[in-house]
Amino acid sequence: MKTILCLTMLIMLTPQNQTAVISHEGAPVVVVSYKWFRDRQSITPVPDSIAPAAAMIPQNKNFEKNRRANTSPGERDPNLDTIDGRSAAMEKAVQESRAPKPVDGFAYRAKIHNASSKLIEIVFWEYQFKESASSTMISRRQFLCGVAVKPEKDKELQAFSLSGPHDVVSVNALAKKTGDTGEESVVVNRVEYADGSIWQRKDWNFGEVRLSYARAVATPWGTEMCRGL
Numbered sequence: 039m040k041t042i043l044c045l046t047m048l049i050m051l052t053p054q055n056q057t058a059v060i061s062h063e064g065a066p067v068v069v070v071s072y073k074w075f076r077d078r079q080s081i082t083p084v085p086d087s088i089a090p091a092a093a094m095i096p097q098n099k100n101f102e103k104n105r106r107a108n109t110s111p112g113e114r115d116p117n118l119d120t121i122d123g124r125s126a127a128m129e130k131a132v133q134e135s136r137a138p139k140p141v142d143g144f145a146y147r148a149k150i151h152n153a154s155s156k157l158i159e160i161v162f163w164e165y166q167f168k169e170s171a172s173s174t175m176i177s178r179r180q181f182l183c184g185v186a187v188k189p190e191k192d193k194e195l196q197a198f199s200l201s202g203p204h205d206v207v208s209v210n211a212l213a214k215k216t217g218d219t220g221e222e223s224v225v226v227n228r229v230e231y232a233d234g235s236i237w238q239r240k241d242w243n244f245g246e247v248r249l250s251y252a253r254a255v256a257t258p259w260g261t262e263m264c265r266g267l
Contacts, residue, residue, distance in 0.1 A: 062240040065226070066154040067161070070192060072224040074165060077145035079198050146179060146197045148224045150187070156235065158187040162228035162247070162267070163195060167203050168221040176220060177204055180227070180247060182254050183264040197264035 146165045152158050164180040181197040203222075227242040238244070244251075250267040259265070 060236045060238050062238060064237075066152070066156075066237050067158070067226045067229055068151040068153050069224045069226065070149040070151050072146075072148040072165065072222070074144055074146045074203060074222075076142070077198065078140045078142050079145075080140050141200065143198055143200045144202050146181065146199065148195045149192055150195060150226065151192050152187040152189055154231075154237075155189045157189065157232040158185065158193075158229055159232050160184055160228075160230035161187075161195060161226060162242075162244075163224060163226045165203075166223045166225060168223070170220050173221065179203075180250075180267040181264045182251065182267055184259065185263060195264055197266065198262075199266045201266075 148163060148165070150161070150163075161183045162180070163183070164178045166178045167176045168174060169176060179197075179199055179201060181195070181199075183195050183197070185193055185195065187193040225239070227239050228244065229237045231237075247267045254265040254267060
């Protein structure tokens with residue numbers, strides 16, 4: 039849990055520091071393999087508040103004792119009639135309405151290798167889909183991940199999205215009427231290291247995802263590794 043909190047703070051703060059030296063030379067991360075598939079996951083909501091503890095009232099002192107001695111059907115707990123008791127009941131109802139439900143979506147995976155001599159902490163990457171014939175970009179899914187990848191080690195990036203591989207299908211693709219889903223590839227756009235240095239792909243611009251980045255880090259992170267941009 040401590041590691042997750044540290045990575046969350048880094049994700050929230052690091053990109054704001056534009057004074058860091060950004061390198062465009064070489065490719066410090068190698069994409070070893072990648073895949074996507076349909077998946078179903080439960081997303082746990084973040085509680086807005088915690089229900090207050092019930093107030094101590096005089097009836098509490100003798101309620102349990104009398105209840106055991108003189109139990110009658112339908113007897114009501116006096117705590118339920120206090121202000122705190124009613125507030126707790128309302129809060130419980132609200133939280134139950136927000137209980138996580140299985141959501142159908144798509145899982146995106148990419149196994150990467152840290153070819154540098156430095157510890158990686160944050161990775162910006164994307165899953166690209168192109169038409170086979172023209173290599174025209176059909177769609178792409180961008181993700182932000184808080185991970186710890188040691189030098190010369192591998193790590194599988196795991197992301198979940200409600201958006202599938204293709205936003206649109208071209209007229210040419212429909213005319214072919216084949217099972218060809220086009221070309222797929224994974225590209226690493228930006229890598230942030232534990233020492234504060236940054237590598238970024240030369241033709242990628244952080245400004246293009248600034249707003250989606252702000253939304254991604256607007257709420258506390260749970261156990262998820264990546265979030266969509």
